[in-house]
Amino acid sequence: MASKKQAEEEKLRRRRLARYRFKSLIRLVICNNYWLSEIDDQEIGENARRNIAVIVRRKGRKGLLTLLEKAILNQPSEERTAEKRDKLAEVFRRLECLSRFPPEIREQLAKCAGYRYYNAGRTVLREGHEAHAMYFVLDGEITVSRLTWNPVYKRYDDIAYGVRVPGEMFGEISFLYGCPRTMTCATATDCELLCVSRDDFVRLLEPTLRLQWSRMQEAIQRFHYFDHWNEDQIRECCILAKVNHFKPHERITATETSTQFEYAYFVLSGQCMILQCLKVKKKMRGKRECYRLQPLECDEKELRIAERLMKRRDSDVIRSIMSPQLRASLDATPVSSKEDEPTPLPEETLEHHFMDVGSYSCGSVFGLGEQMEDRSIVARNHVQCMMIPRYWLFMKHQNTGNVWQRVKMHLDMAIPSREQLFQQFLVDLNWLVYRKKVVNGFIRLRGRQNHTQLIDVPLMCRVEHARGPN
Incomplete structure (x- = not known):
C-alpha cells in the first residue's frame, strides 16, 4: 500500500515537473521570438546552429541596441573579450539612462551589465521581495505601483504611483536603504532593460548615486513647498527629478x-x-x-x-x-x-x-x-x-x-496676458508718436540750433579724426 502511494506521488511530481519545464520552454520561445522578428523568413532554415549564427551576425537595430550588442550583453562577463567590451563602452557613452555617471563608470559597466527583455504585462519587481538587481529602461514603459490599505473596503489596493520611461532607472532603493522592494514594477509595453547585479551596483554605482541623492535632498529642502513630504515622497522625488x-x-x-x-x-x-x-x-x-x-x-x-x-x-x-x-x-x-x-x-x-x-x-x-x-x-x-x-x-x-x-x-x-501686453504696446507706441510730434514741432518753430565750436571737442577726438583710417 505504501509503495503504491509513493508511486502515485512520484508520478504526480513528474507531471508537475513536466508542466514547469513546458512553461519555461514557452517563456524561452517568447523571448526568442522577439529576436527572430528581426530576421527575414528566407534566412531561417532547419539548421539550428546556422540560425543562431545568423542572429548573432545580424546588425539590425531594434530600439537603442543592435542584436549583436544584445548578444554580447547576454554573455557572461568572463566570456566578453576586450574588443566586445570596447564596443559596449562606446554604446554606453551615448545612452541617456547612464548620463548621470562618469565615463569611467560606464566603461566598467560594459564588463558586467546584462540585457533583459520583457513583453507587456510581466512583473519585473514585486513589493516585499528581496532585491537582487536594479534596472535601466532602454525602451518601453514600466508602471510603478504600491499596495495601499483601503479603509472603506478593508483591503489592500494596488495603487499606481508613476511610470518609468526610457532614460530612467528603478530598483536601486532597496540597495541604497538596505530594505526589501518598496514598489511593484510591471511592464506596460514591450520593454528592453539594462540589468546590474547587487555586487556590481555597490562597487560601481552606489558612490555616485549617494552623492547625487544628497545634493538632490539639499535642493528639495530649499523650497517650503516640500516641508510636509514624508521620506517616501522625498525618495521618489530624488529618483524622478x-x-x-x-x-x-x-x-x-x-x-x-x-x-x-x-x-x-x-x-x-x-x-x-x-x-x-x-x-x-x-x-x-x-x-x-x-x-x-x-x-x-x-x-x-x-x-x-x-x-x-x-x-x-x-x-x-x-x-x-x-x-x-x-x-x-x-x-x-x-x-x-x-x-x-x-x-x-x-x-x-x-x-x-x-x-x-x-x-x-x-x-x-x-x-x-x-x-x-x-x-x-x-x-x-x-x-x-x-x-x-x-x-x-x-x-x-x-x-x-x-x-x-x-x-x-x-x-x-x-x-500680464497677451491682451494686456498688446494694450501696453499700443500705449508705448502712441507715446513715441506723440514725443516725435512734439520734438518736430519744436524744431519747426525754432529751427535746429547747434552752438558747438571746435574748441568744445576734446583734443583726443580731434586727433583721431584728423589721423583717419590707415
Whole structure:
C-alpha cells in the first residue's frame, strides 16, 4: 500500500515537473521570438546552429541596441573579450539612462551589465521581495505601483504611483536603504532593460548615486513647498527629478517644445526672463500705422468644424460655449465654404514684437501649466534648475490642498496676458508718436540750433579724426 502511494506521488511530481519545464520552454520561445522578428523568413532554415549564427551576425537595430550588442550583453562577463567590451563602452557613452555617471563608470559597466527583455504585462519587481538587481529602461514603459490599505473596503489596493520611461532607472532603493522592494514594477509595453547585479551596483554605482541623492535632498529642502513630504515622497522625488544647468540666453522652455509639458522647474540659482512674442498685423491708414493682435493659432480641423456650425440657426448658442481661443480664430477667418485657407489682405504685414515681461529668481517655480501662448523662458545668466515631472507632482499625495493649482493661478494673475501686453504696446507706441510730434514741432518753430565750436571737442577726438583710417 505504501509503495503504491509513493508511486502515485512520484508520478504526480513528474507531471508537475513536466508542466514547469513546458512553461519555461514557452517563456524561452517568447523571448526568442522577439529576436527572430528581426530576421527575414528566407534566412531561417532547419539548421539550428546556422540560425543562431545568423542572429548573432545580424546588425539590425531594434530600439537603442543592435542584436549583436544584445548578444554580447547576454554573455557572461568572463566570456566578453576586450574588443566586445570596447564596443559596449562606446554604446554606453551615448545612452541617456547612464548620463548621470562618469565615463569611467560606464566603461566598467560594459564588463558586467546584462540585457533583459520583457513583453507587456510581466512583473519585473514585486513589493516585499528581496532585491537582487536594479534596472535601466532602454525602451518601453514600466508602471510603478504600491499596495495601499483601503479603509472603506478593508483591503489592500494596488495603487499606481508613476511610470518609468526610457532614460530612467528603478530598483536601486532597496540597495541604497538596505530594505526589501518598496514598489511593484510591471511592464506596460514591450520593454528592453539594462540589468546590474547587487555586487556590481555597490562597487560601481552606489558612490555616485549617494552623492547625487544628497545634493538632490539639499535642493528639495530649499523650497517650503516640500516641508510636509514624508521620506517616501522625498525618495521618489530624488529618483524622478534632475538638475539642469543653462547658459546665458539659452532657452529653457517654449511653446513649440514638449519639455514644458513634462517638467516643473524650480530655480536654484540665477535668473530667468519671461519673453513674450506678440504677433501683430500692421496696416497703413493714410499716414497712420494701425496694429491688430493676431489670435492664437487654432487647430485647423477644429476651426473648419466651427465654421460649419456657425451657419446653423442656433449659432449664437454655439458661439457662447466656444473657447475664447476658438472664437478669436473664427473672427479672424472669414466664413467660407471652401476648404482652402483664406489669403491675408495684401496691405497687411505680420510683425513679431518681443517683450521682456519679468524674471524668475532663486526660489521661483514655473512650468505648472500656466499660460504659455507665444511665450518663452530664457536664462538671463547662468541658471540652475531642479526639474520634477509634472504628472507626478500633481498626484494626490504630492498635491495636498491643491497647492500647485494655487501657485499656477497666482502666476497667471501676476504675469500680464497677451491682451494686456498688446494694450501696453499700443500705449508705448502712441507715446513715441506723440514725443516725435512734439520734438518736430519744436524744431519747426525754432529751427535746429547747434552752438558747438571746435574748441568744445576734446583734443583726443580731434586727433583721431584728423589721423583717419590707415
